[in-house]
Amino acid sequence: MNSDTESAAASDERLRKISTFQAILHRPEMGAVAGAVIVFLFFGVVAGDSGMFSALGVASFLEWSAFLGIIAVAAALLMIGGEFDLSVGSMIGFASVCIAIPAVEWGWPLWSAIVFAFSMAVLVGCVNGTLVNKTGLPSFIITLAMLYILRGLTIALTRLFTNRTQVPGLRDSYEACTNDGCEFTDWLAPLFSARLWQDWLDWNGLPVVVVWFVLLTAAATFVLLRTQFGNWIFACGGDKNAARNVGVPVHRVKIILFITTACAATLFATIQVLDAGSADTQRGVLKEFEAIIAAVIGGCLLTGGYGSAIGAAVGAIIFGTVFQGIYYTGINTDWFKVFLGLMLIIAVIFNNYIRQKATRG
Amino acid sequence: MNSATPPLIEFRNVSKFFGSVIALQEVSFSVEAGGVSCCLLGDNGAGKSTLIKTLAGVHKPSGGEILLEGEVVEFDSPRDALDAGIATVYQDLALVSLMSVTRNFFMGREPLRRVCGINIFDVRRASQIAREKMAEVGINIRDPNQAVGTMSGGERQCLAIARAIYFGAKVLILDEPTAALGVKQSGIVLKMVAQARARGIGVILITHNVHHAYPIGDKFAILNRGRQIYYKDKKDASREEVLSMMAGGREWRELEFELKEFDHADGAKAKKKTARQVAGHDGRGERI
Numbered sequence: 001m002n003s004d005t006e007s008a009a010a011s012d013e014r015l016r017k018i019s020t021f022q023a024i025l026h027r028p029e030m031g032a033v034a035g036a037v038i039v040f041l042f043f044g045v046v047a048g049d050s051g052m053f054s055a056l057g058v059a060s061f062l063e064w065s066a067f068l069g070i071i072a073v074a075a076a077l078l079m080i081g082g083e084f085d086l087s088v089g090s091m092i093g094f095a096s097v098c099i100a101i102p103a104v105e106w107g108w109p110l111w112s113a114i115v116f117a118f119s120m121a122v123l124v125g126c127v128n129g130t131l132v133n134k135t136g137l138p139s140f141i142i143t144l145a146m147l148y149i150l151r152g153l154t155i156a157l158t159r160l161f162t163n164r165t166q167v168p169g170l171r172d173s174y175e176a177c178t179n180d181g182c183e184f185t186d187w188l189a190p191l192f193s194a195r196l197w198q199d200w201l202d203w204n205g206l207p208v209v210v211v212w213f214v215l216l217t218a219a220a221t222f223v224l225l226r227t228q229f230g231n232w233i234f235a236c237g238g239d240k241n242a243a244r245n246v247g248v249p250v251h252r253v254k255i256i257l258f259i260t261t262a263c264a265a266t267l268f269a270t271i272q273v274l275d276a277g278s279a280d281t282q283r284g285v286l287k288e289f290e291a292i293i294a295a296v297i298g299g300c301l302l303t304g305g306y307g308s309a310i311g312a313a314v315g316a317i318i319f320g321t322v323f324q325g326i327y328y329t330g331i332n333t334d335w336f337k338v339f340l341g342l343m344l345i346i347a348v349i350f351n352n353y354i355r356q357k358a359t360r361g
Numbered sequence: 362m363n364s365a366t367p368p369l370i371e372f373r374n375v376s377k378f379f380g381s382v383i384a385l386q387e388v389s390f391s392v393e394a395g396g397v398s399c400c401l402l403g404d405n406g407a408g409k410s411t412l413i414k415t416l417a418g419v420h421k422p423s424g425g426e427i428l429l430e431g432e433v434v435e436f437d438s439p440r441d442a443l444d445a446g447i448a449t450v451y452q453d454l455a456l457v458s459l460m461s462v463t464r465n466f467f468m469g470r471e472p473l474r475r476v477c478g479i480n481i482f483d484v485r486r487a488s489q490i491a492r493e494k495m496a497e498v499g500i501n502i503r504d505p506n507q508a509v510g511t512m513s514g515g516e517r518q519c520l521a522i523a524r525a526i527y528f529g530a531k532v533l534i535l536d537e538p539t540a541a542l543g544v545k546q547s548g549i550v551l552k553m554v555a556q557a558r559a560r561g562i563g564v565i566l567i568t569h570n571v572h573h574a575y576p577i578g579d580k581f582a583i584l585n586r587g588r589q590i591y592y593k594d595k596k597d598a599s600r601e602e603v604l605s606m607m608a609g610g611r612e613w614r615e616l617e618f619e620l621k622e623f624d625h626a627d628g629a630k631a632k633k634k635t636a637r638q639v640a641g642h643d644g645r646g647e648r649i
Binding site: 225226227228230231232234235238239241242243245246247248301305306 | 439440443451453454455456457458459460464467468469470471473479480481482484
């Protein structure tokens with residue numbers, strides 16, 4: 001007993017001496033930042049002169065990363081809160097047709113179709129959250145069911161209303177083009193489809209999705225670290241019962257987080273639909289896993305209670321850089337998924353190691 | 362006992378049945394205001410957990426009444442009990458090991474600061490308070506951002522107690538606070554209980570360890586199979602008496618373990634006596 005407590009005291013002392021160093025090392029996003037540096041160095045060496053890091057190249061992987069980042073940041077918040085949302089990808093498809101069918105087939109103004117899509121997202125998030133709360137089943141199962149339900153609904157409803165699985169011709173509802181260029185005719189559309197600073201950026205302007213990505217990451221980080229709700233998210237994911245015992249409204253927190261992921265998917269869909277001018281029922285397939293992978297690379301623990309929004313954002317950038325960068329290297333793109341899988345395993349092992357350090361001292 | 366001021370909390374013949382099972386039968390005890398602690402002792406299955414949950418508002422008593430400062434109260438939920446100033450520190454402590462000391466301390470009750478119309482979690486003030494409150498109980502936290510998982514069991518227990526006190530507990534219920542702790546760590550926690558008592562907080566300490574209960578308790582109640590078999594003030598109760606009441610009809614192996622601890626704490630005189638007792642009852646001739 002005595003030697004036990006003495007060694008415990010000794011390890012406490014040791015911990016305190018290097019606590020500053022550990023504090024930096026223990027930031028949840030450290031692994032992702034290190035990973036990003038490695039990935040950039042790798043492509044810098046292998047594909048440095050291939051145009052990958054030209055303005056256009058950067059824009060292309062940044063845009064791809066930003067799309068993923070939007071849902072990855074939301075997925076990270078939910079994972080920190082201790083749950084998964086596998087219905088994100090299907091929600092992207094569902095939201096796309098929720099915008100396109102009313103706008104194209106029923107002649108709604110685009111803004112109202114967008115508002116409609118977001119209200120459907122809130123509904124889906126509520127259903128997910130309530131089911132998880134009421135049944136006590138793992139969110140993995142509940143949202144897996146929702147993955148199929150939403151994808152099925154998307155295809156069935158689209159075929160019912162349009163007899164197709166694609167809804168083209170959306171562009172007319174928000175853009176009027178002349179020989180001089182295009183102008184928005186819908187007041188809400190620029191928020192999701194504008195390109196910024198076209199005049200002084202030599203490429204086609206900064207895609208608005210990048211702005212959304214940065215804003216969302218900043219907002220999520222602020223919420224997590226500097227608000228009461230953020231503390232509740234950590235508490236719910238860290239220990240549901242402990243959180244409830246000290247008065248955290250666990251159910252409400254979870255419902256809000258599920259609404260957040262569904263809304264992030266809808267934001268993804270809105271930007272994508274306005275970018276393409278059409279909707280497709282197969283949009284967003286497998287995006288839920290990409291979002292979770294980005295969050296995990298970014299330092300989120302699968303068991304909840306630990307992680308960061310910045311980490312998930314960096315995870316998405318790593319993902320996008322590799323995805324786009326592999327074209328520039330001349331490596332057969334078949335290898336992308338192998339690389340991705342390996343990266344995921346390394347990230348999880350690294351995260352587990354960090355967690356053990358954090359909890360056992 | 363002062364008749365002018367009613368006890369802080371009083372149990373009058375409280376019973377609790379679950380179907381045909383009698384979990385508690387006519388349990389009565391009280392904790393007076395102004396720093397008195399009552400130790401509830403009992404072996405496994407004695408009804409301690411039921412008693413705590415009845416106190417904390419999880420269960421409603423099937424019979425009898427609970428009085429808070431002289432008035433009969435009925436708690437519909439743990440929240441009610443908490444609002445009435447009855448704070449329970451369960452064995453799981455309601456701490457999240459991945460979260461920092463500060464975040465745990467204020468979990469669910471974060472201090473807010475208004476900036477530009479937005480309520481933000483005042484992390485700086487929270488850290489400062491957490492550090493101060495922990496320092497008051499003799500635990501120095503260099504870094505309030507340190508994860509609770511890196512703290513020792515005793516420190517965690519103290520954090521949970523400090524939190525309950527900070528948030529205005531009038532009655533502090535501690536469920537087996539020293540159960541999983543070593544001697545040194547137990548000492549830290551018991552010191553903290555004494556401090557809480559000195560501040561006028563009524564403490565109800567639930568334990569099965571007489572040696573932890575005796576130095577800190579002002580009165581002792583012993584439960585056995587749902588019944589209260591013993592209830593005395595400290596001045597009328599000797600340690601040996603409490604111990605023998607606790608040990609009555611129990612397996613000796615467990616007692617033997619406790620006696621050994623007693624031994625170390627109580628010096629040579631008790632040592633001799635215990636050794637005799639143990640040798641006498643165990644037959645295997647324990648070396649001490």
